[in-house]
Amino acid sequence: MESGSTAASEEARSLRECELYVQKHNIQALLKDSIVQLCTARPERPMAFLREYFERLEKEEAKQIQNLQKAGTRTDSREDEISPPPPNPVVKGRRRRGAISAEVYTEEDAASY
Known part of the structure; x- marks a missing residue:
């Protein structure tokens, strides 16, 4: 027991x-x-969309961590000149969401629309 x-x-x-x-x-x-x-x-390929979405979030998170580390420990300016800047991530523009109505439609309303 x-x-x-x-x-x-x-x-x-x-x-x-x-x-x-x-x-x-x-x-x-x-x-x-x-x-x-x-x-x-x-999207037509939701799995690919989600993969790209999370990859983009991961890159943004890594960039934020890197910025926090840079702010915490200032480096010599010569080091900044030697190392190349990180590539800019490609960010797709967001489309606006269509309007949402809380009104309930009946089948008759939908048929006559």
Whole structure:
């Protein structure tokens, strides 16, 4: 009987660790934003779109980390002249989302439209 409660408490601890991880890294908002972008763009190849979306986010994150590190430790100006600047990431323009109406339509309304 003890092994059952031990397994349940271990499962609860594991679940809590997972929830903390998701909160710490803001995963829920990240996934929500990716789905919104996917539904807005409606690409023919959704997997490729999501891959590019997350690659772009990863590049932006790396750039932010790099900027924070540069701000924290100022380097000699000669080093900046020697190293080439990082390439600019290609950012696709966002299309505007169409209007949304909260009005409920019946089948008759849709047919007469």
